[in-house]
Amino acid sequence: MKTYLPQIERRILVRPNQTFGILNFDIDNAYPQRMLELVAASPTAKDCWNKRAKFIAGVGFEEAKLGKQIINSKGLTLAKLLKAVATDKALFTGFGIHVNYNANFKICTVNYVKFEDIRMGDTDNVDTADKYAVYNDWGRKTWKHISRSKVIFFDRYNPDPEVIKQQVSAAGGWEQYKGQLFYFNPQIDDYPLIEADSVWEDFETEAGIKAFNNREVTTGFLPSTMLFMPARREEADNSGGVGESNNSPSQLEKDLGTFQGAKSAQKIIVIEYEDEKSKPEFQPYSIQNNDKLFESTERSVEARIIKGFSVPKELVNPEKSSGLSNGGEKKEAIREFNDNTAPDRAEITEVLEELFSHYHKPLNPSGNWNIVPVPANVAEDSIGVKAGSAINQLLLAQLPAESKIATLIHAYGFKQAEAKAMVQGLI
Template sequence: MKTYLPQIERRILVRPNQTFGILNYDTDNAYPQRMLELVGQSPTAKDCWNKRAKFIAGNGFEETSFGKHIINSKGLTVTKLLKAIATDKALFRGFGIHVNYNANFKIASVNYVKFEDIRMGDTDSAETAEKFAIYNDWGRKTWKNIMRSKITFLDKYNPDETIIKQQVKAAGGWDNYKGQLFYFNPEVCDYPLIEADSVWEDFETEAGIKIFNNREVTTGFLPSTMLFMQSRREEADNSADNGKSNTPSQLEKDLGSFQGAKSAQKIIVIEYEDESAKPEFQPYAIQNNDKLFETTERSVEARIIKGFSVPRELINAEKSSGLSNGGEKKEAIREFNDNTAADRLELSEAMEELFSHYFVNINPKANWAITPIPATVADDAIGIKAGAAINQLLQSPIPAETKIATLIYAYGFKQAEAEAMCA
């Protein structure tokens, strides 16, 4: 008996692309580029990504002198490299680092490579197996077609002297040798999904809500209305266009300029010769989009936060109780530090692997650890000041109704809580 799950599909499809000698990153070979655009359009997703990147990079290396070393001719420091790969790790769960060697087979330069620019070489081809293709426009945003001549192939990272000799010989000497790529990929032989791939549809939903709100503002929150009027006499003026287009009448132009947030309080005057020529505006009922979108927005935001595994207190800190002394945020920071500890360890191990083969010893103490974000950033003074202000409010001689309203709207208490405090 055969079984199958008709409603579950693979998020990405990996197929060989013989034209470019790579494995496609999904059917359009642009999965990372699509996810970047979706995250960029979703405020909550962008905030969650930034929070993850911040906690993975932490406060930098414990050995600060190690982080200050410049590791290539462009002035890149170890700390800047850490922040760059932590940003990729936070979203794509992987990262890439390009290294090149000197004649002593030691790493002489280290460069950051954007994860979205990396594609694995076609394993069925001897020329591209164990290689990676680097190209900055797989999504075809700049050019309509991918230019094969601009794709750079790098060998897979392997610091073994014998392997490097073989690679240099195959490249035609040191002058033609392009180095290796250290490619961290949690899926090993497959492309990884982004951190919150299970909720990427919510990125698109939140972006749509943002666009809807913008349209509501630009149209002045006007209700949906149908305009009934006699056929335009101005149609005769458009005969030169052979009926392909119609020039807007003056009435249409006036109605268009009447809409929008900047057109509020304007008066439009419409003249008509007889009663039959009088335009009729007929509103039609639609759903209460305002409430509908508000509910959707809250649920979408919650799912995105859950998808990135970020504590809600670090995203919606303003919704915390007014009597909080910072304890909730401190606990959230400790929790998120624990959640991202494995990521920091993986970055530390990558740095140790690479810079242990560097041509000079830039970390004599061999301390590769990354400092977590300290929980002390949740300042207790904020909660103390809020508590003092509430106590002062409760002891003031103002009416109880005013106290209750202040507790509800200024400090976020519920009606029952505010009434109990003022009893």
């Protein structure tokens, strides 16, 4: 028996591309590029992406000097590499790192590769199986056609000297060898969806609301109006070619065009007419009031995007959350998001540890590749600063200790033991 669910569709279609010997990343081979454009057009999605990237990268490595280590001839440091792969992982859930070897089969150079530029080789193609294709314009934003000669294939990462020997021999020597690509992908022989793929339609919706608001502003919030006027008689225009008519706009049409817009909303337009029959008639027509509808849609879309990225709402819209005066809710949100992104940091740590264990010189003798999470510190928040100043004034005030403790508990949300310890610490 077969089961068919017509309401459920695959988010991406992965099919072989015989022209380039790769597996297409969706039907147009441009899923990552489309998602990047949608995220860029959605303020909430862009903010959530940045928040995830920040928390995945944390505040850097536990080994303070590790981030300053340079890992290629272009000056790329480990700190910059960490930030780059964290940014890709925050959205695409994967990342790519290119490595090349010296004659001793040790990694001598490491480069970051944009995740959206990577395509998997076709497993049924003998020439491209176990390889990855890298090209910087799969979405055809710069060129209409993909240049086959500019698509670079890299071997799959494998530090085994015997494997490297075979790859070097197949490439025609060390001078022709292009190295290997470590492609971190949470899927197995498939492309991953972006972190918030389940709500990408909401990215588009929010972008549409933004465009609507901009259109309202640029037209000066003018009501929808129909203009009735006598039909214009086409006049001869000797400057045109044979058979061409003069369809240039009248002066009235030009004046009405300049009359619209946010900067022209207060202007006065004067219209002259010869008789009542030629008098233009402006007739407004009512349309549905979209203000409340757009407002509720915007709130629901924003909430779904935040949920899609699994970001605590207190970190995206702190002004809309209730928030304790001492920043307690934000601190808890930071702890929660640190827990949420802990697996991402662990995966990056494991990858870097693996790659640099084969590096030609020791970069990290301690072997500690751990990433420090974002500290739960809201001292830089304006709310936190104001609360801290007010609490200090309260503690220094000439009030009974019981009154200070009660104020700390009921006004600032401290627990009984915390408030008592703060007050007794100044006695």
